[in-house]
Amino acid sequence: MKRQYHIGQTVVPYEIDWSANRETIGLSVDTSMELTVTAPMSATHDDVEAALDEKQPWILETIYGLGEQADPPLDKEFLSGEKLLYRGRQYHLKVQEDDVSEPTLSFDGNRFTLHVHRFDKPDDDVSIRRKRQAVVDWYIERAKSELGERVEAHASKLDATAVTVDVVDLDNRWGEYQAGTVRLHWRLILAPVRIQDYVVVHELAHKNHDEHSAGFWNAVGSVLPDYKDRRRWLRLNGNTLTV
Template sequence: MEQIRIGNTLVDYRLLHSSRQKTTELAIDLDSGFTVRAPVNMSKEEVSANLQKKANWIITNLDKMNEVIRNETKKEFVSGEKFLYKGKRYRLKVIKVNEEIVPSLFFTHSKFIVYLPANVPEDDYPRIIQPLFIDFYHLKAEKILLQRAKKYLVYFETQPSLIKVQPLKNKWGNCSKTNQLRFNWRVVMAKMSIIDYVVVHELCHTKYKDHSKAFWNEVQKILPDYEERKEWLRINGDLLKV
């Protein structure tokens, strides 16, 4: 994944070189995100220069895409809807079976599949399926957040006394006076760079219990671009819900 800074915004994009391309071609869609196709002999520097010339188009269309995603946040939990996981959107498929089964959710790395008894009416989908998604995100968050915390613990002398995932109102993470770290399960819906920001933020609180300049300097030592990640979460955090 490549990145380009447009004003104060850091934009991720996928760069594909092709011998068929004569000029750069830009595409922004809900599933693939921002894709740039460029001639095979065009350097990354030349690609970046071309993208800067089209900065207004890029920002305008990214804003349109985000607005569509915002309008999708009220879920009906029916086949075809898409749900975020690690920054990507995956389609839901609801399958009804005749036998009396316990409702269940599976993730196949390309889509979510929910199995329901045949007699469940569509009006009951949110009541039944939403808890399945919450359980899925919670379990994945426990695994992923622990893995990411272990990666960044090398920067710290003080180890957290606890790392736990739970619902947190209006917070992505929390560090107690005794260095117990608690993380909001919803963050696992974001891309990995945002998950890492939340993890590093709370780990830095094991050293500084406030948001002083020293605290932010500590965050910046580990994540030099933390301000962009922080801003992304401020703007898009309300999309991370189910």
């Protein structure tokens, strides 16, 4: 059932997702600016309201930040001359006919080349989907390698060694930590490395801090003193990290 939480004149719609696997109350906000509260079955509505009261600054900051977000880029057709985003930089794309059964993407450090079959016509919807999948597959493979390296680079700083890394599609989240595993969205590979590091450090800090407490943010800040700037960049520009 949809509920409303009032912060002054601001009305925040929210739903409660009761979970038998949850021990604490967590909050998330999607791109429609609706709030989801994930709560254990033992929690009461008063517990939920108390959690919302405690997180008022975060709720306001997140919602107003979403309203300031940059518009997502237009859909690509994967034609020569377009640009692909990688680690925060735009690189030109060249589409080249080759003896391949499926489109494949390569990168030489300066330019992307999309190798396609001659039957992959530029204006054909099926061909566009095939080319997009080739690009996504390349990003995912790079993300598995490079994001794992970012976790390895920071884990010991947060006493979070022996964690595993899983690169997946996380819907409206960039990362999460669960039971010794850091799960990261593959689209982070599109972001500047400093932003990748923010998400990595954020999730690693959850190994020793379940909630976004003062101790949690002190741990993040001990590794990334400018984490607030990185967090704001991601909130404002996350919509642009798309294929």
